[in-house]
Amino acid sequence: MTSNLTQLDRDLINRLQEDLPLTNRPFAEIGAEFGISEDEVIERVKQLKEDGILTRFGPFFDAKELGGAFCLCAIAVPEERFETVLTQVNAHAEVAHNYERTHRLNMWFVLATESEAGIAETAETIERETGLKVLLFPKEREFFIGFKVAA
């Protein structure tokens, strides 16, 4: 919980979401920004990871730029068929994430395929298997800044 985090933890969490310097001793540079030692930065990052507050520390790749295609999809699944359709949808390895949401369109998932054509093919297969329409919501533009912990 946020309440257990020290001010330094919060500042570090915010700073660490920005870029790590591409240098031999990046943690030493971050430590210098906060007036703490390199070891202290590393220990705190380790602790935050261990506590599950940070899930990952490293490069974030743009999956699309790596080759491959991604698309957010949604289906309006009748309540009584939800579990059956869920099994059919999740059986596809191309389904990376899947969330139940509060809307008539109640199943939202991301398809990840090797090629753009694979998105349409997988969506069509799911439509054939379930008899339900798959709506495609490809990302046209991203407005992203990041996430800050209230300091």
Added chain:
Amino acid sequence: MTLHPTDRAIVEATQAGLPLVPAPFEAVADTLGITETELLDRLDRLKKQGIIRRIGAAPNHYKLGLVSNGMTVWDVENAVVDQLGEKVGALPYVTHSYRRPRALPEWPYNLFAMVHGQNRDEVLEKQKEIAAILGTACRANDILYSTRILKKTGLRLRRKDG
């Protein structure tokens, strides 16, 4: 696009994270059998190409006490959606914001903004703030809460040799 084999090896070696040691890039370079300078040059290039978005930490919103997340969706006039989308994306509580195509007639919304809060009331407050920013350019909006994670597998680059 095709990645250079060394770049691909870098992705594979780092997609699970960097080692938490004083010289993390040197450690990765050692495992790849390249110099640290080459690794840093390649990382820098991958960043400039947009293949690496950033090198840093991903926080767990649930652990940070932000247990409610709402996918707010907005029907914004095409002419101003990008300009307003930038403003929405810059809000501190918006973690992801995208322009996506509408799917008429079922789905009139073209701007998506994921809002995190400590509870649904807080998320609703933020929704109001976004509505104020969008003003009359927004014709309709809705909010979808996730009630269950049905599947979650991380991005994993397939091994070329496997």
